[in-house]
Each structure stands twice: as C-alpha cells, then as structure tokens.
Amino acid sequence: MASLFIQNITMEIKDKVIWLTGASSGIGEGLAYELAKEGAKLIISARREDELKRVASQIKSDVFILPLDLADQSNFEAKKTEALQKFGRIDVLINNGGISQRSLAKDTSLEVDRKIFEVNFFGTIALTKLVLPNFIQQKAGMIVTVTSAVGKFGSPWRSGYSASKHALHGFFDSLRAEIYADHVKVLLVCPGFIQTNVSRNALTGSGEKLGTMDKATANGLTAEDCARQIIAAMKREQEEIVVAQFKERFAVFAKRIVPCLFSIMIRKMAVR
Numbered sequence: 001m002a003s004l005f006i007q008n009i010t011m012e013i014k015d016k017v018i019w020l021t022g023a024s025s026g027i028g029e030g031l032a033y034e035l036a037k038e039g040a041k042l043i044i045s046a047r048r049e050d051e052l053k054r055v056a057s058q059i060k061s062d063v064f065i066l067p068l069d070l071a072d073q074s075n076f077e078a079k080k081t082e083a084l085q086k087f088g089r090i091d092v093l094i095n096n097g098g099i100s101q102r103s104l105a106k107d108t109s110l111e112v113d114r115k116i117f118e119v120n121f122f123g124t125i126a127l128t129k130l131v132l133p134n135f136i137q138q139k140a141g142m143i144v145t146v147t148s149a150v151g152k153f154g155s156p157w158r159s160g161y162s163a164s165k166h167a168l169h170g171f172f173d174s175l176r177a178e179i180y181a182d183h184v185k186v187l188l189v190c191p192g193f194i195q196t197n198v199s200r201n202a203l204t205g206s207g208e209k210l211g212t213m214d215k216a217t218a219n220g221l222t223a224e225d226c227a228r229q230i231i232a233a234m235k236r237e238q239e240e241i242v243v244a245q246f247k248e249r250f251a252v253f254a255k256r257i258v259p260c261l262f263s264i265m266i267r268k269m270a271v272r
Helices: 026-037 049-057 073-087 110-138 159-178 223-235 246-257 259-268
Strands: 017-020 041-044 063-065 092-095 141-146 184-191 240-243
Touching: 017 026, 026 041, 026 049, 026 223, 041 049, 041 073, 049 063, 063 073, 073 110, 092 110, 110 141, 110 159, 110 184, 141 159, 141 223, 159 184, 184 223, 223 240, 240 246, 246 259
Parallel strands: 017 041, 017 092, 041 063, 092 141, 141 184, 184 240
Antiparallel strands: none
C-alpha cells in the first residue's frame, strides 16, 4: 500500500533550464542557490535588478539575470524571447514571485486587494500561459507554483492574499488535468511560516509596506530548508507539498477533515 503514495525520483535537475521568479530574496533566493548546486541553468527574475546581481554573484553555475515585474505583463513576451535566446529552451518555470498582506479585511481598500491579485494571480498565470506552449511542443516541462499554506485555508490579516493563493490552487489543479497527456507536470508548493522578508514587504490596508517582521515568520523554517524540500518534490514529480511546521500542517488537515475545529484554532492561532 505504501508504494501507492511514495514516488521514485525520476527528474534530474542537472542541466535543466529553470526560470525562477521572485529570485531576489527569501524562498526564491534560497532556491537559486540550491538549484545552482544541483547544476541547473538558471534564469532569475524579480523587480530589483541590483538584488538579482547580488544573488547571481554568489552562483558559480550558468545564470542569466532577467528583471521582471509581475504587475506589468506588457513585456512578458519580450522577456521570454530573451530567455530563449540565452539558453534555447526552458525546462522548468518556478512561479515564486508575489506579495503578501497584513491588514483586516474591513480596513483594506479594494485597490490593495486588486494589486495583490494582479501580482500573485494574474502575473503568475500570464507568465505560465506564455511558457506553456513551449512545454506542450516539447512534450516535457514542469510548472512549480509557490502558493501558501493559506492557499489551503483562510487566515486573519491575509484575506486578499489568501484569496489570491486559493485562486492559484483552482487554476493549477485544473491546468494539471488539462496538460497531463502533454507530459507537463504541475507542482503546487504551500509554505507555512518561512524566515523571509515577506511580512516586512507585506501591504497594509492602505497599500503601504508593513516594514516589520512577524514573530511567527521569524520563528519559521529557513528559506534554505524550504528550498531543499521544494527541489526534492520536483525530483519526485510530486503534485503538491506543504512545507511547514506542525502547527500549519495540522491546520491544513483540520480544515479539510474537521472544519469546525479549524475555525476555533484559527481564531486563537498566533499569525503575526
């Protein structure tokens, strides 16, 4: 019975051309370093070119800096052309870029909700739809999308963010079924609290950056640990993983199995 749930390692990372968004810090930076150790050829993207250069300076393998703003999809086609001119192909797209939120729903302007969706959802699926024809033509490829544990359940102070991550699950679960016959894999990654700047960069209800580190985030897993778990899941061609400590993992379980218990838990859980 156990063999039904344990997948053998089938995918090699070495020499794969991997396009990684959100690579300038946090989980994305951790992934860049760990993928480089595996021998991947990297295309690293984020808004801040100076930070991408800093990350690239720490990588000894082949890396191409490709600045990209997920909120501005007008130049995505040109960015893909640049990526293909550099390496000739793309084997894996890792959708890691995004923005978080720290505000109550009643205090959050609709403009902030729209901005979160524009980056987290529309930017992500726009880039995916751009690369997807290449994967289908190759009859090979992998799309890794970093969502969140709150893509599996709602959490206070993150209404718009949680909604955008739920939307990604709906889209990529549907896409996975649609492109199965084309041999294109889809992996959804659901991190819990990870030690990154996600809370510092999170938007408040007025659209300003929060500027401070959540205690829960500071006590989370390291970005390096998260990156290694993601890469292990890629090698096994898994469909979904939760990268989190016990509390968040149990919340995912409780929401699905005993939602009334989850409702009590989430009201008492320290999420900031």
